[in-house]
Amino acid sequence: MIAVAVAAGGAGWEAGVLEEIERSPVLALARRCVDAADLLALRDTGRAQVAIVDPQLGGLDLDAVSRLREGGVAVVGLGRPEPDLGIVAAVRPGALDELAREGLHRSPEPAPSPRTASPVLAVWGPTGAPGRTSVAVELAASFARHARTVLVDADTHGGAVAQALGLLDEVSGLTAACRSANAGRPGDVDAAVTSVAPGFDVLTGLPRAEMWTQIRPAALHAVLDRIAATHELVVLDTGFGKEGAVGAGPARDQATIAALERADATVVVGRAEPLGLARLLRSLDDAGPWPAPPWVVVNHARSSLGWSDGEIAAMVREVSGHQVRAFLPSDAAAHDAAVVHGIPVREAVPTSPWVARIDRLARELWSDLGDRVASISTRK
Incomplete structure (x- = not known):
């Protein structure tokens, strides 16, 4: 089972995602988080492998995403990624089991710095x-x-x-x-x-x-x-x-x-x-x-x-x-x-x-x- 934290910040998709996790044979709800600070506190417990987040979540920024990833928590957007926030993976509502099939729970790394850019x-x-x-x-x-x-x-x-x-x-x-x-x-x-x-x-x-x-x-x-x-x-x-x-x-x-x-x-x-x-x-x-x-x-x-x-x-x-x-x-x-x-x-x-x-x-x-x-x- 993959332990999933959901941090929706009041987004309308939260209820449907929670129901989908409850029905899933491969996912388990670790916690509903109200903001990025709540997610970071959960990271320190080691109870979550992946966090499904709303990019508008309070306190969610590039540093928070980086710290979550360093702590072994993959951060996945719902619907689309947000590369400028370090969220490089996304999952679609109704297809959350892709977290397991696509390996999205393994803390995907952001794209490397473009080494063809100026030195x-x-x-x-x-x-x-x-x-x-x-x-x-x-x-x-x-x-x-x-x-x-x-x-x-x-x-x-x-x-x-x-x-x-x-x-x-x-x-x-x-x-x-x-x-x-x-x-x-x-x-x-x-x-x-x-x-x-x-x-x-x-x-x-x-x-x-x-x-x-x-x-x-x-x-x-x-x-x-x-x-x-x-x-x-x-x-x-x-x-x-x-x-x-x-x-x-x-x-x-x-x-x-x-x-x-x-x-x-x-x-x-x-x-x-x-x-x-x-x-x-x-x-x-x-x-x-x-x-x-x-x-x-x-x-x-x-x-x-x-x-x-x-x-x-x-x-x-x-x-x-x-x-x-x-x-x-x-x-x-x-x-x-x-x-x-x-x-x-x-x-x-x-x-x-x-x-x-x-x-x-x-x-x-x-x-x-x-x-x-x-x-x-x-x-x-």
């Missing part, structure tokens, strides 16, 4: 201000000279993209976008994007740290899918943590984890100093196994450290097994000028050697991303 690049790294945001902003600005690029501030610990670019951050673009996606309105995500220059768009981050609970993984994936369809490249500035939830509740690093899962390539930024390099090596180990080799970047490289670039590269390779792909030279004066004026370093000091090395890294990344997306498309 997604995540910029990540350990705690200690190695320069994740500076690298993300400058890479996005470099890419934007040749392709329509959107920079997403997904750092739930201390987003700084808005400040770096001189934007007002009272309203979070990412929060607004996630709310729209979570409510099943992916088309409204576009309104949350801010244009800062021709070909260069931004989705600003959280103005207050306690807002991290509003950035749920399912909604973030939907947002990234949407903007990847409207831009040629997505750059993600992520937080430093990658710790999962303890228990059934949300985790502050869930946005970073979701971003790294969605990324086609990841740049890992470390700082050229003993503590910064130790943190870099630990983060490379803790975040493994990597689905693809990360692009390790050592920032603020300088001769006064006493170690050459070759010596640092050899140490990183020996300890972590990863290759350093770029050393970014220290240029504090150029960064100071950029921060004071709220503009990219390339606009503040176009001749900065740091900018020149970023542009070279951007060219190498673009080539790699293009090859990788083409390879994924071919395999599909």
Whole structure:
């Protein structure tokens, strides 16, 4: 027997469905639920395998559907699916036994993210201000000279993209976008994007740290899918943590984890100093196994450290097994000028050697991303 929960929210079809379940030789009613919170409470008991829902059910959104599915409860619409809410299966009144025949009770997964869409690049790294945001902003600005690029501030610990670019951050673009996606309105995500220059768009981050609970993984994936369809490249500035939830509740690093899962390539930024390099090596180990080799970047490289670039590269390779792909030279004066004026370093000091090395890294990344997306498309 398949245990079925019915969550109609007062819809007119409820009585007929309950009668059909009662007559069915393969279905058993687990519970009538009044709203999404009731469904989620039932999920935790393990008493239901499938939930037949009305898309207008109170509290039902993309996050709730995702959490139900993760808890082993398949969510099925009556009459038609609602892909924007993550409901990818449906059953017709009078044919509920299809739940068994079609295997719809086995928690069907949503359609995978379209890997033929524009590539997604995540910029990540350990705690200690190695320069994740500076690298993300400058890479996005470099890419934007040749392709329509959107920079997403997904750092739930201390987003700084808005400040770096001189934007007002009272309203979070990412929060607004996630709310729209979570409510099943992916088309409204576009309104949350801010244009800062021709070909260069931004989705600003959280103005207050306690807002991290509003950035749920399912909604973030939907947002990234949407903007990847409207831009040629997505750059993600992520937080430093990658710790999962303890228990059934949300985790502050869930946005970073979701971003790294969605990324086609990841740049890992470390700082050229003993503590910064130790943190870099630990983060490379803790975040493994990597689905693809990360692009390790050592920032603020300088001769006064006493170690050459070759010596640092050899140490990183020996300890972590990863290759350093770029050393970014220290240029504090150029960064100071950029921060004071709220503009990219390339606009503040176009001749900065740091900018020149970023542009070279951007060219190498673009080539790699293009090859990788083409390879994924071919395999599909």
